[in-house]
Amino acid sequence: MKPIVVLLAMLLLTPLSEAAAFNHPPIRTGVTLTPDHRPQPDAPAGELQGPFEFHSRIIPNTVRRYWVFVPAQYDSATAASLLVFQDGQRAINPEGPIRIQHVMANLIAKGEMPVTIGLFITPGNLSQHYPDNLGMQNPNHRWQEYDVLGDRYARLLINEMLPELEKRYTLTDNPEQRAIGGTSSGAIAAFTVAWERPDYFRKVYSGIGSYVSIGYRPEATPPQQLGGHDYPALIRRSPIRPMRLFIQDGSNDLDNEWGDWFLANQQMVKALAYANRAADDKNQAGPRYQFTHVWTDGRHNDDHPGALLPEGLRWLWAGDKK
Structure with a gap:
């Protein structure tokens, strides 16, 4: 009987060990800003234009600010790639942890991402003009745009904002060369745009x-309004989208009335992996999710996602070199 007992123990322990390995992966520590976050002598700085104001018809009664980064290597005769980043006021802060304009300039100069126009946009504010005293604070229409599932914010970007940008710049029509990103609610907004x-x-x-459940409103009828916590189920049960994702979260992220944020990010990664595995098991034709994740010991702020931005952008565009 002893060999049987040993075999049963092995069978019971194996899935638990795999689950533990996934739910508690190596946590990266010591994450900090890199030379790519600072101007480098061998990297042309490019030009950060703005802020500009924009009034939307799709999301009425709101105003938002945006900035445009034009790399020094941009030539209107050649279509440029595109990177849209949410919470633009924080993304461009020269003293903040993201400093996206410096990261892009350095990576473009090194050939680690293509010549790319950057669009850095704030959420909307319910006012006639964007308040000058907000600074790095969030405008008052943020969760309604970023945390609610559906295609409204995607339509604002694609149908309203980007045509304005295309009046001034030659942009690619290749979806593989269009990236979108953000942190916190800006991250789920980016995911939703690509999902839709x-x-x-x-x-x-x-x-x-x-x-998590910030956008969830059970009283909204019809239909009941979904929230970010619904995405793992949707990913598992929906056709696979051709998406390439770099996902970061910190083990000290929030745990509050909206949910456990670190657990929620792990659920997203698990759902992406399941969708791929299920499609492979059924020999389904079509795309698979391309994704990687980095767990750190960070809290709910821009420090770690900002510090990892150069690594993430390199990874997102590295797939084009295969």
Whole structure:
């Protein structure tokens, strides 16, 4: 009987060990800013234009600010790639942890991402003009745009904002060369845009993503309004989108009334892996999710997703070199 007992013990322990390995992966520590976050002498700085104001018809009664980064290597005769980043006021802060304009300039100069136009956009504010005193604070219409599932925010970007950008710049029509990213609610907004419109955006940078129940409103009828916590179920049960995702979260992220944020990000990764595995098991034709994740010991702030931005953008565009 002893060999049988040993065999049963092995069978019982194996799935638990695999689950433990996934739910508690190596946590990266010592994450900090890199030289790519600072101007480098061999990297042309490019030009950060703005802020500009924009009034939407799709999300009425709101105003938002945006900035445009034009790399020094941009030539209107050649279509440029595109990177859209949410919470633009934080993304461009030269003293903040993201400093996206410096990261892009350095990576473009080194050939680690293509010549790319950057669009850095704030959420909307319910006012006639964007308040000058907000600074790095969130405008008052953020969760309604970023945390609610559906295609409204995607339509604002694709049908309203980007046509304005295309009046000034030659942009690619290749969805593989369009990326979108953000942190916290900006991350789920980026994921939602690519989920709804993979024909337009296929690369996603997600830091400390709010894949929790902020947008959930059971009283909304009809229909009941879904929230970010619904995404793992949707990913598992929906056709696979052709998406490439870099996902970061910190083990000290929030645990509050909206959910356990670190657990929610792990659920997202598990769902992506399941969808791929199920499609492989059924020999289904079509795309598979391309994704990687980095867990750190960070909290719910931009420090770690900002510090990992160069790594994430390199990874997102590295797939084009295969």
